[in-house]
Amino acid sequence: MKDPILTVENLSFQYPNQEEQTIHELSLQIERGEWIAIVGHNGSGKSTFAKILNGLQMPTSGSVFIDAIELTEETVWQIRKKVGMVFQNPDNQFVGTTVQDDVAFGLENLGVPRNEMVTRVHHAINKVGMEQYFDQEPHQLSGGQKQRVAIAGIIALQPSIIILDEATSMLDPQGRIEVINTLRSLKDELGITVLSITHDLEEAALADRVYVLNEGKVFAEGTPKDIFRLGQQLKDIGLDLPFAVKLRDKLEKHGIRIGDVISSEGLIEELWKLR
Numbered sequence: 001m002k003d004p005i006l007t008v009e010n011l012s013f014q015y016p017n018q019e020e021q022t023i024h025e026l027s028l029q030i031e032r033g034e035w036i037a038i039v040g041h042n043g044s045g046k047s048t049f050a051k052i053l054n055g056l057q058m059p060t061s062g063s064v065f066i067d068a069i070e071l072t073e074e075t076v077w078q079i080r081k082k083v084g085m086v087f088q089n090p091d092n093q094f095v096g097t098t099v100q101d102d103v104a105f106g107l108e109n110l111g112v113p114r115n116e117m118v119t120r121v122h123h124a125i126n127k128v129g130m131e132q133y134f135d136q137e138p139h140q141l142s143g144g145q146k147q148r149v150a151i152a153g154i155i156a157l158q159p160s161i162i163i164l165d166e167a168t169s170m171l172d173p174q175g176r177i178e179v180i181n182t183l184r185s186l187k188d189e190l191g192i193t194v195l196s197i198t199h200d201l202e203e204a205a206l207a208d209r210v211y212v213l214n215e216g217k218v219f220a221e222g223t224p225k226d227i228f229r230l231g232q233q234l235k236d237i238g239l240d241l242p243f244a245v246k247l248r249d250k251l252e253k254h255g256i257r258i259g260d261v262i263s264s265e266g267l268i269e270e271l272w273k274l275r
């Protein structure tokens, strides 16, 4: 059954100092509990779209509904409570002096009673696997751990949707894996809806569905497998295919057919079968 959490209808947006629209007639729909990746090369309008979803910019035309509430000047504060944002730079997101203070910060601002706040802070920190670091100071944490704390701060606020804007792009491979595994378990255990904005197709391969943006429009939409079948068309708009897909295509050119793999894990499995 359809249960849309985010509906975008014919959204257009133009910065006052730009001659062209940055977003043109964009429409999409995300169901509760889905993990969606939005991919596109630099300048395709991904960050602008994220800013609109959080009410930092208002649509020039068209509409955005989050949990059935339309984004307007009047509803912007209601909408912000429903949307949790994780940004690119882990160092710009820490506001507390310890992990627990940081996660509590947003709840304090909302005036959540102390008992409930303590419960929600513990629960959120456990959910991102940072319980051993409860009293740790931010500078003692790795980039991946900082992003997990940022995610805990958002879970504690119980939003309807978490939006990650290039949240793994400044992390080392270990940090990226940590953040992605955290998101996967939150989706599986709490049914959280995740919208991950990224230029990294390896990360998009893990999503349930992918929207490809190009020049502020939806260029393609589908499962990661559907999207990677576009091959050259993705390269033409500046996107790099995941390593597993590139190797699969090369093997196929040499007459070695393996299954429709899109991830490194899938590739390894298929290569084993060849032996």
Ligand SMILES: Nc1ncnc2c1ncn2[C@@H]1O[C@H](COP(=O)(O)OP(=O)(O)OP(=O)(O)O)[C@@H](O)[C@H]1O
Pocket: 015, 017, 018, 022, 040, 041, 042, 043, 044, 045, 046, 047, 048, 049, 199
């Ligand atoms: N504050 C702004 N004022 C005017 N133009 C802007 C502003 N922010 C972005 N733009 C323009 O909007 C277009 C899309 O930028 P946006 O940052 O949304 O794309 P992106 O896909 O997120 O790219 P990147 O990955 O480089 O951030 C670009 O042409 C950019 O120059």
